Amino acid sequence: MFSDFFLKSFRILLLPFALIYWLAIVIRNWLFDKNISRSSAFALPLICVGNLSVGGTGKSPMVEYLVRLLKDRYKVATLSRGYKRKTKGYSLAGPSTTALEIGDEPMQFHLKFPEVPVAVGEERIVAIPQLLHDKPDTQAIILDDAFQHRSVRAGLNIILTDHSNLFTRDFYLPTGDLRDLKSSYKRAQIIVVTKCDPAITLEEKQKIIREINPQPGQQVFFTAIEYGEMYHILDHMGYKPEANVEVLLVTGIANPMPLENWLEDHSQSYQVIRYSDHHIFTIDDLKEIRKKFEAMEAENKIILTTEKDAVRLVKFNQEILGWPIYVIPVRHHFLFNEGERFDQSVVNYIQDFDKSAKN
Known part of the structure; x- marks a missing residue:
């Protein structure tokens, strides 16, 4: 307060x-x-x-x-700015594209709808003709x-x-x-x-x-x-939380309050690690997350994150192997x-x- x-x-x-x-x-x-x-x-x-x-x-x-x-x-396509990506100019997502190249939100679109062209470009007036050149049937x-x-x-x-x-x-x-x-x-x-x-x-x-x-x-x-059904960040297996689960919410989104409010009704208790919007996760962040998670005393506990955060965490697939990290989708109703x-x-x-x- x-x-x-x-x-x-x-x-x-x-x-x-x-x-x-x-x-x-x-x-x-x-x-x-x-x-x-x-x-x-x-x-x-x-x-x-x-x-x-x-x-x-x-x-x-x-x-x-x-x-x-x-x-x-x-034949629909998406075009975003690609906020906080490490590249500049126009780029069309491909099989080996990462969130660092196109940004977290476009990467999220690309992973969820691989059949849909996903492009980024700061100057949309320039990017649109390039997108239409690459995907002329749009x-x-x-x-x-x-x-x-x-x-x-x-x-x-x-x-x-x-x-x-x-x-x-x-x-x-x-x-x-x-x-x-x-x-x-x-x-x-x-x-x-x-x-x-x-x-x-x-x-x-x-x-x-x-x-x-x-x-x-x-x-x-x-x-x-x-909120949709939770799934594991790596193998995408579905997960239904039990009533007595304790949650560590890890989030780098602009407004996590609706999700925190949801957790009040759908978990035994929860703790939060908040990062800035579009935060680029580091190894030090993983250490912080692991330390806080291991300090939680509950036997039944998980780490929860959003889909936007997940595309920035999944690059550490080897480091987080075996971690109970679950992702929760969000939709408009x-x-x-x-x-x-x-x-x-x-x-x-x-x-x-x-x-x-x-x-």
């Missing part, structure tokens, strides 16, 4: 820098709005998944949701975390906002978490309020919709986090029985794009 209070107090002191940052993004967006800075469109459907803030709003699970929805209907591209990168104009923009930190209540970096103007939400076709309590009421839903104030034609959806409406909106966008291209 004290550390959170100190952090919030310190961020308030940074208000002058937040105002400078706000002015910079106002000017940047104005240049794009006035076509002084140009946006480029491409002759295929582009679906952008993004947000207005830094931190975990659930972009990676949403990209995975879209891949599952579309991969059996269209029919649609999902752009991961590209909403604020306006040099490419997507036809369908899906922005996510965390229920516990709605963009309407946030402030600009570094005092708050906003990295884009609040008014930029108007450029999106779909807004998804993520990480909701599954028991959220219709009254609260309508209250949030009024607060967001969607523009004509904009759709607002609500999702909750859904659409509330109020609106999943089919969301799915149809995405499919309709591609179908309408194809029809207009033929005419």
Whole structure:
């Protein structure tokens, strides 16, 4: 509690820098709005998944949701920046690709959907033609975390906002978490309020919709986090935890609180080792993890991590051989029985794009 209070107090002191940052993004967006800075469109459907803030709003699970929805209907590919990778420029994932080469989230997509082209590139306007050159049969591209990168104009923009930190209540970096103007939400076709309590009421839903104030034609959806069956990090064998299990949660994600809350209800007790978002694990980290795990007194104990963290840990396959490290998948679950409406909106966008291209 004290550390959170100190952090919030310190961020308030940074208000002058937040105002400078706000002015910079106002000017940047104005240049794009006035076509002084140009946006480029491409002759295929582009679906952008993004947000207005830094931190975990659930972009990676949403990209995975879209891949599952579309991969059996269209030749779909994903394009990410490849945050914290050790390489630069455009790269297309292959059989021997590692997370260090393309980043943890793209590596996660590549491992889960090996039949789907997964590419990275800081400059998407350059990377898209290269991706289409390598995979000329591509029919649609999902752009991961590209909403604020306006040099490419997507036809369908899906922005996510965390229920516990709605963009309407946030402030600009570094005092708050906003990295884009609040008014930029108007450029999106779909807004998804993520990480909701599954028991959220219709009254609260309508209250949030009024607060967001969607523009004509904009759709607002609500999702909750859904955790899948755990599996071992190396052999991918499924695992169902017993009620008396003690868990060491190892995580380097932006917001581990939903998972910690889940563990409160699904474990005897748990401890946490938190690393920064996209943390690159080292041998020293493994030593720290092992030391803390061995100090846990319970006989029935496991190490738990997320899929995003797992792709950065699996490189130590020899060092962690025999360790009870399990991975827990995360998915979006659409509330109020609106999943089919969301799915149809995405499919309709591609179908309408194809029809207009033929005419």
